[in-house]
Amino acid sequence: MRGLTDYRIAKRALVSQVTRGAVPVEDVCDAHPELLRAARNVGLVARRGCPICRLADDRALVPRDDTDTLRLVTYVFGTDLRRKSGHVVWTREELADLASAHRSFTAYVVECCLVCGWNHLVESYLLGQAHAG
Numbered sequence: 355m356r357g358l359t360d361y362r363i364a365k366r367a368l369v370s371q372v373t374r375g376a377v378p379v380e381d382v383c384d385a386h387p388e389l390l391r392a393a394r395n396v397g398l399v400a401r402r403g404c405p406i407c408r409l410a411d412d413r414a415l416v417p418r419d420d421t422d423t424l425r426l427v428t429y430v431f432g433t434d435l436r437r438k439s440g441h442v443v444w445t446r447e448e449l450a451d452l453a454s455a456h457r458s459f460t461a462y463v464v465e466c467c468l469v470c471g472w473n474h475l476v477e478s479y480l481l482g483q484a485h486a487g
């Protein structure tokens with residue numbers, strides 16, 4: 355994917371800070387209600403556990419519940435998108451349609467936990483006619 359930026363290292367660093375108590379849990383579990391709603395309604399199941407719920411489970415010595423609570427939400431930003439800039443993309447088809455109809459924009463994928471409100475940027479990449487092929 356063009357212009358792909360992976361934010362996993364930043365995520366790992368942040369989770370490690372939370373583990374050490376350097377960053378309060380409430381600072382990283384602050385998902386905006388709009389993001390939570392998008393995650394619940396149109397988010398794709400991330401197929402991995404929430405790092406913050408996992409911490410809590412480890413501390414409480416309860417079995418891990420790595421089900422489908424971590425969701426991926428894709429936002430698109432770019433001047434070419436005009437009023438659609440900043441919108442949540444509902445399906446892969448919608449994303450493909452936007453890519454074929456616009457010259458250039460950036461997609462941001464955010465993971466969001468439905469249980470604790472953890473949210474973090476996963477990756478961003480460029481889409482559009484200028485980046486096709």
Ligand SMILES: [Zn+2]
Nearest residue numbers: 404407467470
């Ligand atoms: Zn969580």
